[in-house]
Amino acid sequence: MKKYCYGICFLISVAINILFSIHLYVGDGPNQEISCRSSLTWSEKAAAEAEAVAAISCSGHGRAFLDGSISDGQPVCECYGCYSGTDCSELSPGCAADANSGDPIYLEPFWMQNAADTAVVISGWHRMSYEYADDPMMSPELDKYIRKLHSVAGNAITQDRYIVFGVGSSQLLSAAVYALSSQNSSSPSNVLASTPFYHLYKDQTRLFNSKNFVYRGDTNSWQTNNTDVIEFVTSPTNPGGELKKSVTGGKTIHDHAYFWPQFTPIPGPSDHDLMIFSLSKLTGHAGTRFGWAIIKDKDVYDKVLNYIYLANAGISKDTQLRVLKVLKVAMKADGKPFFEFAYNQMSDRWNRLTSVFSKSTRFSIQPRHPLHCNFFHQTRQPSPAYAWVRCERQEDNDCAAVLKAGKIIGQSGSTLSAKDRYARLSLIKSQDDFELLMQRLTELVSLENHNIEMI
Ligand SMILES: Cc1ncc(COP(=O)(O)O)c(C=O)c1O
Numbered sequence: 438m439k440k441y442c443y444g445i446c447f448l449i450s451v452a453i454n455i456l457f458s459i460h461l462y463v464g465d466g467p468n469q470e471i472s473c474r475s476s477l478t479w480s481e482k483a484a485a486e487a488e489a490v491a492a493i494s495c496s497g498h499g500r501a502f503l504d505g506s507i508s509d510g511q512p513v514c515e516c517y518g519c520y521s522g523t524d525c526s527e528l529s530p531g532c533a534a535d536a537n538s539g540d541p542i543y544l545e546p547f548w549m550q551n552a553a554d555t556a557v558v559i560s561g562w563h564r565m566s567y568e569y570a571d572d573p574m575m576s577p578e579l580d581k582y583i584r585k586l587h588s589v590a591g592n593a594i595t596q597d598r599y600i601v602f603g604v605g606s607s608q609l610l611s612a613a614v615y616a617l618s619s620q621n622s623s624s625p626s627n628v629l630a631s632t633p634f635y636h637l638y639k640d641q642t643r644l645f646n647s648k649n650f651v652y653r654g655d656t657n658s659w660q661t662n663n664t665d666v667i668e669f670v671t672s673p674t675n676p677g678g679e680l681k682k683s684v685t686g687g688k689t690i691h692d693h694a695y696f697w698p699q700f701t702p703i704p705g706p707s708d709h710d711l712m713i714f715s716l717s718k719l720t721g722h723a724g725t726r727f728g729w730a731i732i733k734d735k736d737v738y739d740k741v742l743n744y745i746y747l748a749n750a751g752i753s754k755d756t757q758l759r760v761l762k763v764l765k766v767a768m769k770a771d772g773k774p775f776f777e778f779a780y781n782q783m784s785d786r787w788n789r790l791t792s793v794f795s796k797s798t799r800f801s802i803q804p805r806h807p808l809h810c811n812f813f814h815q816t817r818q819p820s821p822a823y824a825w826v827r828c829e830r831q832e833d834n835d836c837a838a839v840l841k842a843g844k845i846i847g848q849s850g851s852t853l854s855a856k857d858r859y860a861r862l863s864l865i866k867s868q869d870d871f872e873l874l875m876q877r878l879t880e881l882v883s884l885e886n887h888n889i890e891m892i
Contacts, residue, residue, distance in 0.1 A: 480558045487556065498869055499525035517869045533844040534873040536862040539675070539822060543786075543865045544721035547778045554766045557759050564754035574742075574751030575602050579761045583729055586764055587706070589772045591811045592696050594708040598731045599738035602752045603745055606694055606715035606728030610669075611641045612748075613690045613711055613730060616740035617667045618650040627653040629685060630669040633676060633825070633855035635692070638669045655854065656684045670709075673701045676853060676861040677803045678821020680704070694718045694728075698772075699779035701819045702810030711737060718822065718865070720763050720775075727752065727760050776812065783820035786864050789875055790824055797882040801827045824862040836860040843881035845874065 477484075486503060490512050493501040499516035506513040516525035519532035548555055571577055579602075584595040603609035618626040628642045632655045642652040653659060656668060666687025672680050673695045680701060683689045693707060694715040712731045717723035732738040745751060767775040787805075794802050803825045810817045826847065828836035837849035837860040850859035864871065 479560070483558055484556075487558075491552070494524075496520070496524050496526040498528075517867050519873060520869070531844065532873070533841070533846050534877040535846045535870060536864075536866065536874050537846045537848050539718070539863050539865060541718055541721040541723055541822075541865045542867040542870075543782055544779060545867065546782075547775065548721070548763075551766050554769075555762055557762050559755055559758065563758070567750055569754075574746065575600070576754070576757045576761065579757050579764075582761060582764050582768070586768055586772075587731075589768050590698060590703065590776070591706055592698075592703045593693070593712055593714070593731055594706045595731055598733055599735070601730045601732065601738065601741045601745060602757070603728045603730065604749060604752060605717065605723075605726045606692070606713045606730075607637055607641075608745070608748065609713050609728050609730045609741070610637060610690065610692065611645060612741045612744035613713065614642060614650055614667055615645075615647070615744050616737045617688045617690070617711070618647070619665055620649055622649075622665065624665070625649055625651040626665045626667050626688075627651065627659070627663060628667045628669070629653050629656045629659050629687075630671070630854075631656045631674075631681065631684060633674070633850065633853035633859070633861075634669065634671055635675045636852055636854070639854065659685065672696060672707075673819065673821060676821070676823040676825040676848075678805070678819050678823070679803075680808075695822055697779075698776045698810060698812040699783050700821055702808040702817045703812045704808055705811055710734060716760060716763075720767055721865075722759075722763060725756055725759055725763075727756055772812075780813070780817075780820065783822075783864070784818070786871055787818070787820045790864065790878075793875065793878045793882055794824075797885055799828065799830055799833070799885045800882070801829055822863065822865045824864060826860050826862055828858055828860070834858050840881075843877060843884075845877045845881065 490501050490503050493512060493514065495501060495514035495516065498520035499514040501512040501514050503512070505515055514523065514525045516522070518535045519529055521527050521529060567573070569576055580600050583600060587593040587595050601609065601612075603612060614628055625648060628638070628650050630638045639652050642650060650667065659666070664687060666685045668683055668685045668687050668689050669692060670681055670683050670689050671692045674681055675695065678695065678700060689709060689711065691707060691709040691712045693712050695701065695718055696703070696707065696714070697719050700718070710733045714729055714731070716725055716727040730741055732741060769775070790802070794800060803821075805818050805821070807816050807818050809815070826836060826840070828834070828839050833839045835849070835857045837847050837857065840847050840860055845862070847860035847862045850857045853861060862874065
């Protein structure tokens, strides 16, 4: 009897070992994580090059890049504004703080902290074809992750919706105008937006100069009964950061570039006919040039897709691979580490900014209203990407010029179709840029109070 028992135990143990071995060497099938083999055959050199260039510190005030210029066989440091020298260590005294562009470098520290998970190695023969095996233009895997991302962030409904990728959301803005315009009508569709608004709506519509659509200006001054309207609804707005609804009742393009938890509380998922999102403001990868549209109607989807196909036969496959990699990291642990980091960054900048402006009567910034955020499960203040500054003194009717005299470069109100009494300051640039902005603002406000303080 004992011998019989030992025999059965031996057989069970052999079976378990076989199962473990199969699991170790074969894995769980196609969905397994790709395991790292110890002996790499062709990627080591590329990895060493990438690490070597990333290790160049540029004194923390610039970056060296693999595709940057080379001098004396060494990659050259590209210095942030106001810094110069071969290692970016020289700060030019009296340099103006440049808060003009919405270049979203504010998340660079997050990606440096997650260097190992976000590095991409691309083989020389990676996706040389125009097409994917199961889609001509878009990676089905990336489509899947974008839908998952919206369900994690709780900011958009994607079920039973179509998704189209574009070269940045900029390209999709004009594709959307084309797709919504009346292509058989004798009169063009009327393109409108509520001031202040992102300048590209007007500039692109005018550039394409189509007989099917024409830029008509501000929604508030549109008073005719003509219902053939295409309205850009920017929510949150650029520059103010407010959540907005359509005011015309016409066809809408919801530009949700900033509808992410770091910029605004997310009250619930957006469910509009045509919504556009941008990687640039979500993860900060503006240089990757990637955006996507979520579309309800099949006919509109076909038109947007056709536009992208005719414009550039789809989006770079290298870009799509990089976006996939970045989004996977952003979505780790249900997006908590990423969105917490991004939110803390923005809310810290807003705390410091409001403290400076609270001491001023000459300048004011937009009010912010707390709202419940379904992502953070808390009521939170918005922390918009831009400060919308109003110059309060009667004589200061060119606010950008007033700021410029104080060594601050902002965007004039008229660039955003508003009055020049306003100016926009970007809060999403690098930490260096933000520190200099704080310094210049403090100096300007201190002058006003005849009371020089240090921050
Ligand atoms: C409201 C808004 N929409 C779209 C864009 C364009 O973003 P992308 O980099 O995706 O083209 C921007 C960029 O600043 C923006 O502010």
